[in-house]
Amino acid sequence: MNRRQLLRRAAATIPVLTLGGHRAWAAEADSLELISEDHATAKALGYVHDAAASPKRVTDEQKTQFCDNCIHYVAKAPAGPEPEDGRGTCALLPNYLVTAKGWCTVWVVKPPA
Ligand code: SF4
Incomplete structure (x- = not known):
């Protein structure tokens, strides 16, 4: 050849x-199953399924942060009207799904496509 x-x-x-x-x-x-907020790693990261419900997400900048605009997120299903509609994988929480409108304390902005 x-x-x-x-x-x-x-x-x-x-x-x-x-x-x-x-x-x-x-x-x-x-x-994959949706990760429990009680999972040890999820707890360590401060992960929640509904970002708006997190007491740790207090600044105006943080209020624009969701899993679906985080660099670690890969969408499996698009976000819908309910906080748990969208699902995807997170590189920091392998073998589970997270919600599109979830959030954790190590969120990093996803670069523009
Ligand atoms: S690292 Fe990003 S995608 Fe993963 S749980 Fe945190 S905010 Fe969501």
Whole structure:
């Protein structure tokens, strides 16, 4: 196989791998449960399902912070009118889901797409 053939084969393989990875993630996310606010790591981070209900979220800046605009969040379902409508994964709380309108004390702004 020459260099050109190798590059063509690599270019054809990348989308398949990406799609496969996404499907694997989606299937994995479907099997995850919403984390309990009483989970030891969630408690250590001050995580709550409903950001508006957190007594630790007091500044005007903090009041604009939600899991769905945090760098650590990957959406699984879009946010809706209820605080627990949207779900996603958080890199700091592996193997569980968090709510889109949740929040914790280590929130970091998600860079613009
Ligand atoms: S790190 Fe971000 S996504 Fe994870 S719980 Fe905290 S605010 Fe939500």
